[in-house]
Amino acid sequence: MGSVGAKEVPVLLDAEGRRIDGRRLDELRPIQIRAGPLPQADGSAFVEWGANKVMAAVYGPREVHPRHLQQSTKAVIQCRYNMAAFSVDERKRPGLDRRSQEISKVIAEAFESVVFAEEFPRTSIDVYIEVLQANAGTRCAGLVAGSVALADAGIPMVDLLPAVAVGKVAGAIALDLKKEEDNFGEADLPMALVPQSGRLVLLQMEGHMTEPELAKALDLGVEGCKVIYEKMKAALRERYSVRPLAAEAA
Amino acid sequence: MSDEVAAEILQTHILDLAAEGRRLDGRAPDDYRTVTIEPGFVATADGSALVRIGETAALCGVKLEPGKPFPDTPNAGVLTTNAELIPLSSPTFEPGPPQPGAIEVSRVVDRAIRAAETVDLTRLCVTPGEKSWVCYVDIHMLGHDGNLIDAGMLAAVSALSGAVLPAKRFGIAEADYPLDVQHLPVECTFVRLGDTIVVDPTFDEEHAAQGRITVATDESGRVVAMQKGLVGAFSPDDVKAVVRRAFVHGDRLREQVRGARR
Numbered sequence: 001m002g003s004v005g006a007k008e009v010p011v012l013l014d015a016e017g018r019r020i021d022g023r024r025l026d027e028l029r030p031i032q033i034r035a036g037p038l039p040q041a042d043g044s045a046f047v048e049w050g051a052n053k054v055m056a057a058v059y060g061p062r063e064v065h066p067r068h069l070q071q072s073t074k075a076v077i078q079c080r081y082n083m084a085a086f087s088v089d090e091r092k093r094p095g096l097d098r099r100s101q102e103i104s105k106v107i108a109e110a111f112e113s114v115v116f117a118e119e120f121p122r123t124s125i126d127v128y129i130e131v132l133q134a135n136a137g138t139r140c141a142g143l144v145a146g147s148v149a150l151a152d153a154g155i156p157m158v159d160l161l162p163a164v165a166v167g168k169v170a171g172a173i174a175l176d177l178k179k180e181e182d183n184f185g186e187a188d189l190p191m192a193l194v195p196q197s198g199r200l201v202l203l204q205m206e207g208h209m210t211e212p213e214l215a216k217a218l219d220l221g222v223e224g225c226k227v228i229y230e231k232m233k234a235a236l237r238e239r240y241s242v243r244p245l246a247a248e249a250a
Numbered sequence: 251m252s253d254e255v256a257a258e259i260l261q262t263h264i265l266d267l268a269a270e271g272r273r274l275d276g277r278a279p280d281d282y283r284t285v286t287i288e289p290g291f292v293a294t295a296d297g298s299a300l301v302r303i304g305e306t307a308a309l310c311g312v313k314l315e316p317g318k319p320f321p322d323t324p325n326a327g328v329l330t331t332n333a334e335l336i337p338l339s340s341p342t343f344e345p346g347p348p349q350p351g352a353i354e355v356s357r358v359v360d361r362a363i364r365a366a367e368t369v370d371l372t373r374l375c376v377t378p379g380e381k382s383w384v385c386y387v388d389i390h391m392l393g394h395d396g397n398l399i400d401a402g403m404l405a406a407v408s409a410l411s412g413a414v415l416p417a418k419r420f421g422i423a424e425a426d427y428p429l430d431v432q433h434l435p436v437e438c439t440f441v442r443l444g445d446t447i448v449v450d451p452t453f454d455e456e457h458a459a460q461g462r463i464t465v466a467t468d469e470s471g472r473v474v475a476m477q478k479g480l481v482g483a484f485s486p487d488d489v490k491a492v493v494r495r496a497f498v499h500g501d502r503l504r505e506q507v508r509g510a511r512r
Binding site (some may be wrong): 072073098102104109113187197198199200201203204206207208210214218222 | 472
């Protein structure tokens with residue numbers, strides 16, 4: 001993808017099939033998910049995924065702003081995906097650029113595909129996603145954080161939304177690209193899965209893949225999402241598990 | 251009857267028809283509307299094309315000017331794509347800064363142009379780090395009956411295919427010369443209507459849709475971009491089937507783009 005004018009391309013895949021950080025092709029970066037770090041929000045989550053740090057907060061159902069967006073039959077789901085100025089190597093100009101606006105749109109549509117919005121007519125459910133430290137795969141980390149935050153806010157949904165990006169690195173289909181792989185790889189395909197139905201509610205792709213490669217990437221991504229799904233559930237259980245009184249005292 | 255109720259009745263009707271493999275305008279699920287391409291529509295542009303897909307119309311004008319390359323790509327020219335959903339083309343479009351819908355069209359078309367390496371940007375470099383051509387791809391929608399992404403993409407590749415670098419005017423070369431277009435990416439958009447996935451949705455079908463998916467292919471058998479949009483979901487098998495169909499439509503549309511070249 002980033003082939004034009006690229007300087008030194010690092011070795012992305014060694015002879016033993018290990019990637020730049022030693023991972024196998026089907027291996028995820030380490031993920032830690034914490035539900036409810038922001039007490040003032042209705043729901044929140046913090047995700048550390050490889051070198052990504054993403055915070056999400058959910059407010060609502062609440063009054064719709066601006067008012068004209070209000071819908072009489074269902075809640076509107078508004079999403080703001082934003083990258084902090086200091087989240088990337090070269091300072092990013094603050095505010096929503098076109099990329100962030102597009103990502104906000106597809107993430108909002110993904111959430112709207114699973115939230116029971118018709119239960120809250122004339123309200124807004126606002127999902128705020130802030131990327132604090134970025135290292136490829138931020139929209140997927142944002143989706144995971146936003147989804148856990150929605151659950152933490154008690155919003156009824158079909159299911160949680162695990163997400164991951166699959167890509168093509170040095171000719172091989174690889175799970176969960178990190179920055180160097182994203183910059184110098186041949187393709188990037190982020191997706192979000194509804195585990196209950198096995199369907200995808202977010203899917204984008206950029207780069208080049210043949211039909212068989214694409215089929216393989218979809219299957220690999222679905223498997224990756226299933227692993228992330230378990231971690232999301234574990235984070236929510238951790239937040240809402242009742243500790244025995246004896247443990248509290250100690 | 252309120253618009254909302256009317257819209258709901260229409261949606262139900264479209265979904266009922268789709269369940270029988272039929273569509274409001276009589277097409278089968280895999281029928282694409284008639285496409286016309288009119289190259290060179292705007293004489294003041296360095297390349298242009300007016301593309302119609304049924305009642306949807308997209309006009310693309312390409313402008314080429316000398317400028318400065320980006321610091322991180324000193325040996326390459328610059329290409330930017332912008333789509334304007336201007337209010338004259340649909341009662342649903344409003345004046346003002348681009349809305350998320352317009353940004354999505356721009357970015358999905360831009361992604362396919364870029365990923366397919368449609369234009370070899372290194373050939374737009376004049377003096378490394380100092381001077382390069384800047385290629386502005388501007389798309390104006392002149393009619394909106396659905397499927398803006400495909401229309402915008404066809405207009406963009408058609409306009410680029412016929413573009414001429416105004417090298418003489420800017421004193422860069424003795425004579426003007428054609429822009430070298432090395433690949434022909436084409437987008438193909440589908441929507442889900444119940445269990446049926448139809449190609450080339452109309453405005454009403456997009457409103458009734460339970461998910462939209464766009465697949466960009468090029469002539470060498472590569473998928474170069476994808477975008478799922480709207481509320482709704484697709485299984486991995488749906489996606490694989492749609493990719494196959496996108497190649498069939500894509501190859502046919504590419505022939506049309508080639509045929510329209512002057």
